[in-house]
Amino acid sequence: MRLTKDTIDQIQQSIDVVEVISDFVSLKRKGHYYSGCCPFHNEKTPSFTVTPAKGIYKCFGCGKGGDAIQFIMEHEGASYVEAMAYMAKKYNIEIKEEELSEEQNFEQSEKDSMLVVTNYASQYYTDQLWNSEDGKSIGLSYFKERGFREETIKKFELGYSHDQWDGFTKNAIEKGYKTEFLTKTGLSIERDNANENSEKKFFDRFRGRVMFPIHNVAGRVTAFGARILKADKTQAKYLNSIESVIYHKSKILYGLFQAKQAIRKEEECLLVEGYTDVISLHQSGVENVVASSGTSLTEDQIKLVKRYTPNITILYDGDAAGLKASLRGVDLILQQDMNVSIVVFPQGEDPDSYVQKIGPTAFKDYIKSNKKDFISFKTEISLKEIGNDPIKRAEVIKDIVESISKVPDAIKRSVFFRECSKLLEIDEQILISEYNKKAIQKGNQEAKKWEEDRHALAELQAIPDIELPDDIVRLSIEEESLKLHERDMMRYLINYASSPMEQEMPLSDYLIHELQDVEFKNPAYDYIIKKIIDTRLNGNTVLHTDFLQQDQPQYVRDAAIDLLSTKFQLSDNWEKFQIDVPKEIDVLNSVVPKTVLRLKRVILKCMMRDNIKEIERIQKDGSNEELMHLLQVAMELKTISKDIDKTLGIVVG
Template identity: 45%
Template sequence: MISKITIDKVYETARLEEVIGDFVQLKKSGTNFKGLSPFTDERSPSFMVSPVKQIWKDFSSGKGGNVVAFLMEHEHFTYPEAIKYLAKKYNIEVEETEQSNEQKEQASERESMYLVSEFAQTHFKEMLWESELGKAIGLSYFKERGFTDETIKKFELGYCLDQWDGFTTAALDKGYRLEYLAKTGLTIVKEDSNNPNGARKFDRFKGRVMFPIHSLSGRVLGFGGRILKNDKKAAKYLNSPESDIYHKSKVLYGIYHAKQSIAKEDNCYLVEGYTDVIQFAQRGIDNVVSSSGTALTPEQIRLINRLTKNITVLFDGDAAGLRASLRGIDLILEQGMNVRVCTFPEGEDPDSFAKNNELEDVMMYLNDNSKDFIQFKASLLVKEANNDPIKRADTVRDIVNSISKIPDRIQKEVYIQECAQIMNISEAVLFNTLAQIGKKEDKNVQAQQKEEQKAFDVVRNTPEEKEEKVDVQYLLERKIIESLMLYGNYKEEFEDLVLKENSAGDLVLEPEISEIKVYEKIYLDLQEDEIELANEEFRKMYTRLIEALNEKEDFSITSFVNGLDQEMANQISSILMEEERYTLHDWERKEIFPKSKEIGVAQLVSETILTLRCFLIKKRMSTLQHATEDSTKDNREVLEEIMNYIQLNKLLNKKLNRVLS
């Protein structure tokens, strides 16, 4: 277990905006930061980070919490893993007691797979640097590619010995289970009735140099292995199979090392191979990732979209199937991103070009030869058309079809104008073609919606949808929790209303001024009226908050949230960040300046409690009125109680400046 001293130090040191900034591109928004949700597919920012409160809220998915909660949600870390990740990021030494065998057994399946993958990475590195065969074969290969020792260590490259089960045997000897070696794909298990042990075990990557594939947070998800001997039956490159921790369509090679540079440069270079990424990084260009030879997917694009809106796709000079690769560009456009394309001279690829040229020359080439996707696609397709009118018409349709993928209407129009100039065709024709494509897509969407509606109609229970009622008490109790969190320790002047009988014998509310802390005011008022919060979760939060505010003069939202369990921390974050939702709309830019709640804290708290009182009075009156429906009983006392409540309700509403009908 990790010691409390370490956990406290991690919470004190970690900066939420820095940690989340490694995964999401954040932009300043007043005192907060905003960005695109890392949990849903969206084009408008609904993700808010508060550096002051050290909490975050994702309005599109409903998730929220502190820095540890983010890592647990985003990276699927356990609590100890999140603490260790933060400790490593901020160079904090982790003090922990050794886990027992029983605790190790209780580790989750996913965690067991991660542990196996991390062992494999360490093993392959050791084989590369420490075994004679590893140095002679694997290390020699990397040196021939021009990689320095520093680069090889940075990307944690390795070598799997050319033995049938060398790695598997080493892993089993260390206590790792064959079940997880098979599930990660590191070991191939084949049933064999002739084998006394019942199954034969093979190393999947035997005789290959190894490229570990990391998640955005740096965990080892899988491997890519390149064979070094000439074997026509074996694939040149082999990747880990799909597993619970490795989904190749959702991963980009090099993203862990590139993420900070991508956000800083506000651009991501997209290449095809592992060595392209490594060679660029060695040359000094870090904002490079690879799709690892697979076709680009929407999930991979969204991974980049969290860090930047700009992608530059780098193609080999003689890339086979370049035409097919253009489909990836359409996917990038669909995600609302800006895409440029750069091809290298014939016979060159990103790896060789970076290896054979200095940093300044590489950067100059990229800047001079990166084309807007319209220019690139038009020039490529026009060459193919070769003055054939039919092919030329198909080329125009192809380009307009790409433009139709762009969500932004202004960008669409600009690209249509550019396409008209390049293809020497009227804008009107192109706009008509774009409109036809749009109508066709709309019809397809409508047809799909009709089918979905039919399916919905089959299971619909009631012909009419009922409007959801507003739970007034829930909202008021939520407001009380928010007031305690934000202003609990504020000392304010409150005007209390004391119920007194005047000279005429009527009940009246007389004002009395007192200066006390907000949490004391709320506690005393609720105690006086014997009000207990109805919502069970709010009751728990209320108790914890009153205790914390009473015990600590220096009450801190950050410390309080860090001490809560994940579920309650999420709920507290939702309450605290609800108001921040409106800052996403940039009201100041529209010359609308919302009034800060801190200007009238006493008024806010008093009105909330008074409104809750009025609500509960009306609720009590309704219960009493139902009791009078039985005409066989003597209801005089009940009616008298109702009249008292009516009079009190009038007085409270008068204080709230409300007119009762």
């Protein structure tokens, strides 16, 4: 299935790029555009801009850019279809789909096919929970014993898998789902056959378990966690889906899809360990909570949280041994310049049991009153363990300094040094000196690595036969000039294609006529000009949005965003003080013809350079006839070049 063209058109016409991005980034209006801190990389000075008139965003720090659909795909890790579904839901547009042909079905991406399978599996397990005898008597009873209400069970799409060898797999195959994708998602396992000629057989991975669907940030089911209900020491208590194209455990947080709006609202993310902790807290009204699913936090998971808030509070149960092991991974959060706090529950309690024991109001109060910043907490818990041992005390001090050194912000580091000096009963300057020593060591290591890389590059450039990357190969002056003039020409074309030139001719038609003999060296520009020619030949209007669509090559979309974006904007003060500044669109008649001539002039310079090289070659081992022809070409190129110089008012010494 795929979205109909009418549905896609309706969604695209409804999108307000500022409205969409404002759900994720705090934007401030600045004249004709909006600005904010980029959500795709760490920055303190805003370099992320949104231009509503063009329907695009662009970060001049990390280079990411696109339209609203591309933003959702990048920010939420969503596919194109998921991004369109998100927009349809946001703007209350009914999604209409059409059947794919057999050939189109074959071409559908592996990722999409796997997501279709996991979505079906989620529906299957949910149906078994609510509508089968075993599901109701075993699975539903378990969830209700845990205190989960029916609306909570439905909210998280919890399910049940029968204790059968191939119940799900057999049903899925009968429905037409391919075994290739059933096994790639890990929902089914191929049985080993002794006889290679015998028919392949498959069985279910999850049997006799309650099912916890794991959603990506866009709400699509990508995997499952499953808990066994019978006492069987030969099987793991919890079983997860295998890693796949659509599921990487280190890049997903359980409950983030359900929690992201609450995290933004509360400006804080609570991190717990298990599925039931998340579900129980949600049911109690504490919805800004996610789970790491029993693993130490990874850098990718931390970045996921940072999209929504810089504040993270980790909720630990009273297990001291587990707590000490978990603290080792928190330095990663500090490196991302996030504010980390720790809350520990009484011995024997976890978030699930404690919220049910004291209620949601008292639970929230407990978190507020027992929250401690990570550095202070780590210092206190480390001191309790070492007692009066001076050697261990020195090791703790070094460990604390190591954690503080991970904090990028200098002011935060200063505050932590002051607080820790009191807790550790040591002079603050000693802590700072230890930090400086580590910083110098790190700087020396980075300098050494840079020097090694520089030598490696020099050796690479010294090898004559090796093909260097494009950004290392040195371009000639003519090639550099051509590169800039091509970009300037295309910038006018893509921004003002429909603007009128002389005799009301659209700028696109004027440039098509003027550039008919010009071949653009940049492949993206060559693609764009050919696409524009086809559009005009078919009698259609050229729109810059044509080059931002997902069916266009990525290199073309990137080039279009670059051409549509401008880093500099006129200050509002010009308008405020009524100073008339001509806008680019108002001077196209005078500027564009000169830009065309400058492009042709640099193309001529490249041709003249190549002609001279060819003459030098022919003089050595060529015929007089070839030489006379090349000399004639040289004279003609020089004459044309002089005419262009004269028109542009360029005097060549």
